[in-house]
Amino acid sequence: MTRRLAGRCIIPGEARGAALVSRRPLSFWGGLNPATGEIVDRHHDRCGEVVTGRVFLLPGGKGSSTASGCLLESVRVGTAPAAIVTRSLAPILALGAIVADELYGRTVPMVLLDEESFGSIEDGETVTVEADGTVTVEPADTTT
Amino acid sequence: MQLSKTDTDVLEGRRGEGARMAMRIVVRLAEACGAEKLMDVTQAHIDGCGLLSQASLEFAEALAAGGAKVAVPTTLNMGPLDLQNWRQFGVPEDFAAMAIRQGRAYHDMGCIPTWTCAPYQGYLTPRFGQQIAWGESNAVVYANSVLGARTNRYGDYMDICAAITARVPEQGLHLTDNRRGQFLVRLVGFQGEQLRDETFYPAFGHLLGPLAGERIPVIEGLPPDASGDALKALGAAAASSGAIAMFHAVGLTPEAPSLAAAFHGGEPEETIEVRPADVQAAVADLSTARDGEALDAVLVGCPHFSFDEFRRLAELIRHQRGTSAVDFFVLTGTQSHALALRHGLLDVLAGFGAKVTLDTCMFHTPLLPPHARTIMTDSGKCAYYAPGELNVQVAFGSLADCVRSAVAGRVCRRAAR
Numbered sequence: 281m282t283r284r285l286a287g288r289c290i291i292p293g294e295a296r297g298a299a300l301v302s303r304r305p306l307s308f309w310g311g312l313n314p315a316t317g318e319i320v321d322r323h324h325d326r327c328g329e330v331v332t333g334r335v336f337l338l339p340g341g342k343g344s345s346t347a348s349g350c351l352l353e354s355v356r357v358g359t360a361p362a363a364i365v366t367r368s369l370a371p372i373l374a375l376g377a378i379v380a381d382e383l384y385g386r387t388v389p390m391v392l393l394d395e396e397s398f399g400s401i402e403d404g405e406t407v408t409v410e411a412d413g414t415v416t417v418e419p420a421d422t423t424t
Numbered sequence: 425m426q427l428s429k430t431d432t433d434v435l436e437g438r439r440g441e442g443a444r445m446a447m448r449i450v451v452r453l454a455e456a457c458g459a460e461k462l463m464d465v466t467q468a469h470i471d472g473c474g475l476l477s478q479a480s481l482e483f484a485e486a487l488a489a490g491g492a493k494v495a496v497p498t499t500l501n502m503g504p505l506d507l508q509n510w511r512q513f514g515v516p517e518d519f520a521a522m523a524i525r526q527g528r529a530y531h532d533m534g535c536i537p538t539w540t541c542a543p544y545q546g547y548l549t550p551r552f553g554q555q556i557a558w559g560e561s562n563a564v565v566y567a568n569s570v571l572g573a574r575t576n577r578y579g580d581y582m583d584i585c586a587a588i589t590a591r592v593p594e595q596g597l598h599l600t601d602n603r604r605g606q607f608l609v610r611l612v613g614f615q616g617e618q619l620r621d622e623t624f625y626p627a628f629g630h631l632l633g634p635l636a637g638e639r640i641p642v643i644e645g646l647p648p649d650a651s652g653d654a655l656k657a658l659g660a661a662a663a664s665s666g667a668i669a670m671f672h673a674v675g676l677t678p679e680a681p682s683l684a685a686a687f688h689g690g691e692p693e694e695t696i697e698v699r700p701a702d703v704q705a706a707v708a709d710l711s712t713a714r715d716g717e718a719l720d721a722v723l724v725g726c727p728h729f730s731f732d733e734f735r736r737l738a739e740l741i742r743h744q745r746g747t748s749a750v751d752f753f754v755l756t757g758t759q760s761h762a763l764a765l766r767h768g769l770l771d772v773l774a775g776f777g778a779k780v781t782l783d784t785c786m787f788h789t790p791l792l793p794p795h796a797r798t799i800m801t802d803s804g805k806c807a808y809y810a811p812g813e814l815n816v817q818v819a820f821g822s823l824a825d826c827v828r829s830a831v832a833g834r835v836c837r838r839a840a841r
Contacts (some may be wrong), residue, residue: 290456305637305667309475310787310809320812322712323665326814340638342667345471345559346571348579353477368638374456378449379581381482390456 282418285397289413291377291420293389297362299417300334302326302401307343308350308373317359335407336361337398341370351376355386363389363409367398391415425454426461434589434725442490442533446585450592459593465575467550468498468587469543471559472580473530474788476504483581484529487588492533495590499538499548501560502728502757503527504788506781507539513781515790522709523789533584539783540757542656542728544571545758552678555598557586561807562727562791564661568670570652572678574598577669597670601688603679605672608692609635611645613699619647622709622822626804628698629658632705633666635696642672642686650676653730660727661804662799706744710807710820713798717819720796722748722830723786723810724754724823726803733823734764740827748777749833753791755781776827800835802826 304325306312311321317332341347351373354360360380364373374390381387389409397415401407404420432441432500454462472480505523507515531537538547543558544566550556550573558564558575559582567573576596578586586592596602611619616623632641650673662668672680680686724737724753735752754773756764761782764770773780786792786806792799792814800819801807807820819835829836 300796307664310664310813313479322811323808342637342668343561343664345561345564345577345579345583346475348581349472349475349477349480352483352581353475353479356479368688369457369609371453371457372577375453375579375582378452378456379483380479381487382445382449384477 283400284418285393285415285417287391287393287397287413287415289411290374290392291387291390292411293363293387294409294411295335295363295389296406296408297333297335297401299337299401299405299407300326300329300331301337301401305337305342306342307341307347309344309346311343312350312354314350314354314357314359317354322324325351331361332359333362335363335365335409337365337401340366340368341373345372348376348379351388352380355380355388356384360388363391365391365393365398365407365409365415367393367395425451431462431591439613440491442487442492443588444797445487445490446492446588449585450581450589454593457593458821459595461577461594462591463555463594463598464590465555465557465586466496467548467554467556467590468494468496468583469501469558469560469563470530470535470583471501472499472583473503473526474785474791475580476519476526476788477702481522481526486525487584488529488532492588494587496587497548498535498587499543500530500535502788503539504783506784506789508782513791517677519588519790522551533588536755537649540728541785542730542757545730545760546757555820557583558593559583561663562656562660564669565663565671566656568597568661569672569677570655590746603670604640604688604690605642605686605692606639607641607694607696609641609643610695610697611643612697615643618700622802624703625654625657626661626697627703627706629661630665630710630804630808631662631698631702633662633668636662636668638667640672642674642680642683642692644674644683645677646673648675651732653732653766656727657804664805664808675712704837707820710804711818712811713817713819713835715837717798719750719798719800719829719834721753721792721799723753723755723799723801723806724803725828726785726801726806729754729756729760731760731763734760734769735767737823738769740824741772741776744827744831746831748830750830751793752776752778752830753781754778756786758782800826800829
């Protein structure tokens with residue numbers, strides 16, 4: 281069944297993609313290779329996954345202040361997630377998305393959800409992010 | 425969003441296109457974070473000069489070409505290049521040319537070429553209560569916790585925008601109420617010598633990061649004579665494994681003369697006890713390489729080596745005898761380097777075979793030889809990031825163990841106490 285979740289828009293934009301759900305915060309610098317979009321932090325629960333084109337459910341940011349720089353570079357080269365959905369405001373990532381928009385006119389939409397809504401989304405579900413912060417979740421196709 | 429007349433003027437381009445872009449970014453970040461107005465800062469430290477990418481270069485050059493100048497004294501974090509010695513480290517010419525261009529853009533905007541990630545140990549150290557805009561996660565923790573200056577964790581590019589506009593969103597750790605300790609971390613069962621062990625501070629920081637998340641811990645039980653270098657190592661590790669921007673240490677840091685003062689008279693939301701076995705587990709968690717494994721390089725100076733650390737390393741080298749069988753890199757800034765030079769310590773390091781690099785970081789400049797598979801470090805931050813960023817195995821140990829292992833050419837750590 282499709283669910284609609286009300287979130288707070290941090291970086292406006294529209295996106296759709298398969299959910300990549302992580303349970304731990306990630307530093308985009310030192311944790312993500314912007315050339316490939318791969319998570320490389322061995323302490324992170326989704327190490328080895330590629331964020332490109334996915335709706336990345338990330339509880340929050342942490343670590344390096346260069347995380348904004350890595351998000352910006354990943355937008356430039358096209359390896360960024362389709363959108364980032366968090367449950368804790370991640371100002372350093374928001375900043376990377378704002379600078380990407382200023383410099384390249386492209387960005388990564390970001391939405392903040394409450395803890396319960398955030399926890400309700402499962403890996404692989406199709407997530408649509410709208411500019412007003414609404415998040416729509418469709419279950420992964422289980423017929424195949 | 426309430427804006428001052430000056431803010432509006434800058435947004436309308438009256439200070440040029442560069443300043444306008446900087447102000448637009450400051451305002452958009454303030455809106456994204458839900459701030460209602462902006463406030464003044466009187467000093468800045470730029471982290472965005474460190475990473476070298478096409479995007480980081482284009483951003484810096486766009487601001488500089490738009491005539492942007494910093495409006496407050498602004499220091500620079502480590503950069504992507506040892507500006508004096510890069511040729512001897514075999515850095516490719518095209519990388520160096522790009523790094524020099526990026527550095528020039530920041531110089532042109534009026535930044536001070538400190539090129540260090542330990543700006544609190546050098547020129548222009550902020551004073552207690554000063555409102556500042558600092559980038560570099562370890563420097564942010566140190567400024568808030570140890571100096572009592574006030575900054576949020578500013579990401580790359582916001583730092584220079586704040587420096588140009590002298591404005592930041594009025595929120596977070598700039599405001600007194602938000603500097604209140606939130607939970608208590610009690611060190612239990614430690615002997616005095618365990619708290620003087622060099623590996624204690626980075627290992628404790630490593631375990632503190634995930635416990636804290638974005639909260640402010642109040643630490644009870646650190647010795648009142650813990651050195652600045654020890655607190656540097658603690659904060660750097662905690663800001664790698666977590667999102668920590670500030671800690672209080674009772675009887676040690678300036679906003680925590682007492683437990684009650686650290687909590688602003690309130691109650692901790694949680695109390696967590698940390699015991700020696702927890703710290704030992706954190707030591708183990710920081711290593712992927714085992715004792716006895718062949719070593720390719722040792723990296724120390726993350727964050728940048730201080731004069732005291734140079735002195736300690738020279739003592740260890742004299743005591744150890746022998747020379748390093750592997751690449752031994754010491755990362756530092758020009759100011760600590762100048763003191764070490766004047767003290768004659770650099771001759772001791774050179775005799776050992778150590779290579780001192782200035783202005784930069786092993787994560788941002790191609791320093792490690794391509795064949796390097798296993799490195800060793802005394803830094804919790806370096807140990808945290810090295811496997812992912814440098815694609816190497818890492819052994820974490822004390823500075824003494826780093827020297828011992830360098831001579832042996834393999835990882836050899838003294839048994840933990």
